[in-house]
Amino acid sequence: MNNQKPIVEMTDEIDDELTDEQENILKVVFANNISAMKISKILSEHSNNILLTDYIVTGLIYRLMIPMTNDEMTQSIKEAESILYASSSDEEDTTAADTLDDTETVDEDLVDEYLNTKRKIKYNSCNCDICNKCRVCLINFGEFIPNDHLSTIYKNSIVETCEKHNLIL
Numbered sequence: 545m546n547n548q549k550p551i552v553e554m555t556d557e558i559d560d561e562l563t564d565e566q567e568n569i570l571k572v573v574f575a576n577n578i579s580a581m582k583i584s585k586i587l588s589e590h591s592n593n594i595l596l597t598d599y600i601v602t603g604l605i606y607r608l609m610i611p612m613t614n615d616e617m618t619q620s621i622k623e624a625e626s627i628l629y630a631s632s633s634d635e636e637d638t639t640a641a642d643t644l645d646d647t648e649t650v651d652e653d654l655v656d657e658y659l660n661t662k663r664k665i666k667y668n669s670c671n672c673d674i675c676n677k678c679r680v681c682l683i684n685f686g687e688f689i690p691n692d693h694l695s696t697i698y699k700n701s702i703v704e705t706c707e708k709h710n711l712i713l
């Protein structure tokens with residue numbers, strides 16, 4: 545205990561400052577993002593184009609408009625916890641590593657195109673269930689009314705991010 549690394553102390557401090565409710569919100573947001581990244585990965589795997597920004601945004605929109613099932617939520621929360629508490633259990637470390645590997649694959653395989661002029665968000669032509677639903681979500685995103693505070697923040701941040709990166713929804 546005497547030779548704790550600074551990062552551990554920092555983590556402990558964060559733990560102390562977070563209430564259980566805040567910690568749960570953090571977990572849910574994180575779980576949501578992990579799941580959205582998986583949707584983005586499917587979109588890029590089902591496409592010949594290299595459009596990382598578009599697929600990441602679409603993944604986030606999909607996850608906002610089509611909430612996870614209870615099973616998906618349980619699984620994603622587990623993955624989020626395995627990353628957040630990576631140092632506390634060896635068994636969970638494996639899951640965290642797997643998840644990170646997935647993310648790295650997306651980052652390494654794709655080179656994003658630079659958006660210096662405004663353009664409409666693009667989508668692939670795959671007809672699988674996920675890609676189809678993504679296109680439906682993109683069409684309806686503007687009219688979508690979130691049903692809770694967290695989803696509203698989530699929607700607004702997607703809109704702001706797209707504006708900042710010249711992506712028209």
Ligand SMILES: [Zn+2]
Binds near residue numbers: 671674
């Ligand atoms: Zn597809």
